[in-house]
Every structure is written in C-alpha cells, then in structure tokens.
Amino acid sequence: MLNRKTVDFAARLALATGCTINAKSLFARKNYFYPDLPKGYQISQFEQPFCEKGRIIIDTASGEPYEVRIRRIHLEEDAGKSMHHETYVSADESLVDLNRCGVPLLELVTEPDVRAPEDAAVFLSHLRQLVRYLEICDGNMEEGSLRCDANISVRRRGTATLGTKTELKNMNSFRHVERALTYEYARQCALLDEGQEVLQETLLWDPGRNVAVPMRSKEFSHDYRYFPEPDLLPVMIDAGWIEEQRQQLPELPRAKKERYQREFALPAYDAALLSEDADVARYFEAVAAQVADKKLASNWVMGEVLRACKESGKSISELAMTPLRLVELLEMVSRSEINAAVAKKILEEVVRTGHAPRTLVAEGGMAQINDDAALRRAIARVLQQQAGDVQSYLQGNEKVFGFLMGLVMKATSGRANPKTVTTLLREALADRKRS
Secondary structure (H helix, E strand, C coil), rough: CCHHHHHEEEEHHHHHCCCCECCEEEEEEEECCCCCCCEEEECCCCCCCEEEEEEEECCHHHCEEEEEEEEEEEECCCCCCECCCCCCCCCCCCCECCCCCCEEEEEEECCCCCCCCHHHHHHHHHHHHHHCCCCCCCCCCCCCCCCCEEECCCCCCCCCCCCEEEEEECCCCCCHHHHHHHHHHHHHHHHHCCCCCCCCCCEEEEECCCCCEEEEEEECHHHHCCCECCCCEEEECCHHHHHHHHHHCCHHHHHHHHHHHHHHCCCHHHHHHHCCCCHHHHHHHHHHHCCCCCCHHHHHHHHHHHHHHHHHCCCCCCCCHHHHHHHCCCCHHHCCCCCHHHHHHHHHHHHHCCCCHHHHHHHCCCHHHHHHHHHHHHHHHHHHHHHHHHHHHHHHHHHHHHHHHHHHHHHCCCCHHHHHHHHHHHHHHHHHHHC
16 A cells, blocks of 8 residues: 555655656556565556656855756655675675565655765765755664665766766765765776776675675666556646645755845854754744844854753753753843853753753852952952963063963853953053053
8 A cells, every 4th residue: 555644755855856746656566586575576666756857956065056956756665674794694694674674765866967976975965954854754874764876887088978887785874975986986987997898787885895896787677577566556646735735845954044144144154054954943043033143043052052962962852951041041141141151051051950041040159240349359369369470461471361361260260251351451450561
C-alpha cells in the first residue's frame, strides 16, 4: 500500500525545489539481484515519476551561487542493509539487516551540474537544511536518514561530452562524499591520461583506507527489467491539492536569510547562521520580536546560546534559557542593571538550574555597580596597590591600562559598570599625571 504521508512529503519537497508535480505518476517494479530485499524486487517509479524539473541554488566556497537542476524526485521503497566490512563480520562473511525494508523513500536525482567535490558537499548540506525545514526528514546521514549515491564522470578540457560515469556508494557524511569524489576524479583522470578506459561500475567507498573499491558493474536502466507495479494504482494529483500543499510550506532558508538581512539589517554571515536551522531561526525571531537591538539579539543567540547548546548537549528548544528569559537578560544588560560579563554567568546558571535571570541576579547579589563614589573608592585602592604599574602607565605604557581595568573589575567581583570604570580610571590616572 502507498503511504499517504509520503505523498504529502514528496509534494513539499517538489514545491520547495520548484519541481512540476505530474498529474499522474506510476509505480514500477525494479528487478535485479537484491541480497537485502527478500521479495527480490523494489517498488519504485520509472517512466512517470512524481515530479520533475526543479532546482536548488547552492552557495559555493567562492561566494558565487549556482543552480543545480533537479531531473526528478520519485517515490520508492528502501531495501535492507548489507554489511561486508570487517568492523561487523569476518572477511569471508556478510550480514544483512532487513529492518528498513519497505520503508518509504524519496529519491532526488540531479542533472550533472555539480562541478567540484566540495560543491557536492555544499549541495548535500543545502538539501539537508531543506528537508529539515520541511520537517520531512531529520537529515541524519550517520543513521541513514539521508543518503547519497554520487555519480561522477570527467571530460577533457575544451570538450563538451562527459565520459563514462561511475557510482560511489557507502557515504554517510559530507566529508566522505567530498573525499570519495576527489579520489575518484583523480583516478579517472589518471586512467585517461594513460590511455586506459574508465569502466562503468559501482564503487564502495572505504573511509578507513581512503579508497574506492569495485562492488559490481553498473547497470543500465534496461538491466533492471522495469515493468508496471500491478498491485498499486496510479497516483492522481489535482491542482487544488497541490495548492493546499503550497500554502502549508514554511518560509524556506534562502528567503529567511534574505529577510533577516533586509528586515533586521543583519550581516550576511549572521543571517546565514541564524537561518541554517529552523529551531534556531524560531528562537532568534522570538527574541528579536521583543529586543530593539537586533544585532545584540543575533550576537547572543549565535554566541552564548549556541555555545550553551553545545556544552549541555541539548537542542535549542530544550534549553532552560528560553527566548523569553534571554529577552529578560538582555533587557537587564541594556538598562545597565548587569554588565555583559555577569550576564554570561547568569546565562550559564539559567541553563544549569532553570531559574529565571532576575531571580539569580537578586539572590546572587550580582547587580551592576553604577555608583560613581563606590567605583572611585575601588579605583583608588587598586592604584595605591599597583604604584609601579601606575608609574609605567604615566611613562607612556598604554597597555597597563587594560591590566588596571581588570583589577578594578576583579575588586568589584565583575559587577562594576565597565564604561563608567573606564571613564573614572582615566580621570584618576590623569590626576596622578598632573600631580
């Protein structure tokens, strides 16, 4: 039976990539030796796929975006997993894991537009970001939720025809894809330079040895002996249903990034980082909606909040430092109730204890010292204790100022207003110089 949810997911991906959804798509049986599919054939789509002719725009390392055309996206079922590597079994044995047999898959096939191994990794990162935004897949390559079979062929400079292609399998990370394609590109070029032939075959990538080894000769489509799947009806799609699916699409990453730059006046780097993950984007927007200084909100989310996620091992939606609590913390900083250094400590405590920022400030006596008289007394004590450093500063050693500043902050347990301390400390040193 066809899983209806899979069709919904296919429509989301089709619309997000600008594909044309076919009014009618057909299922087919793909027949060849499947050691990891017990019934001996795979349900897929062949002549009439779910959708065709879309595109994904990728941002390359050079900063120049280019378009990768999508030939088709079709529905099919997953096979099991064969394990041949010595990590799992001895050299003369194989194991077959059948747990994922029959699980629905979306397979996306591109045109030969990706021009370099590093661009292939970038394309995959864009695709993973997209399926996460659409909430149709967690994009976890290590667990097999997102997988890549990469075809590669080369042509001599100045010619238009691509050479014989090979297919690389067993790649479960962007880094492996890039390394495998780099290896295979060099191998094919070396064969052609030596006047040898590149064989059309499927290669298995061995990340431990950093080599690709032949697995089987690569089949042509007629070798799969496709014929119509007799147990499944055609998938019939009407324009009204497509429009319903279109209305449910979220704002996509590229559009979100451009809006952050336009609406919040954020630098391209900030906008790209904040829009990379949908949960991070939701968190940031919840903060930005209540904080006037959008760059301040951006800095804290990109810096301290994401650092707290990494250190705690929690996702941003699981943090005790919720958007509302970050807004409360930033308001205290903006009103000079606490300084940035104290705010960072408070954020760590909120993550650890789950208590509200204002409560932690009150209980810990961490409110900022803004009283000029109290700060002048602290400065006077430091200057008296550091007579040698004061003399060095007066003789022109400007670097000492930062050291003295640090001592004043330490003397006030980090609670002094840094701007006020800077002004009062310069005044006190100027007085020493005049006297």
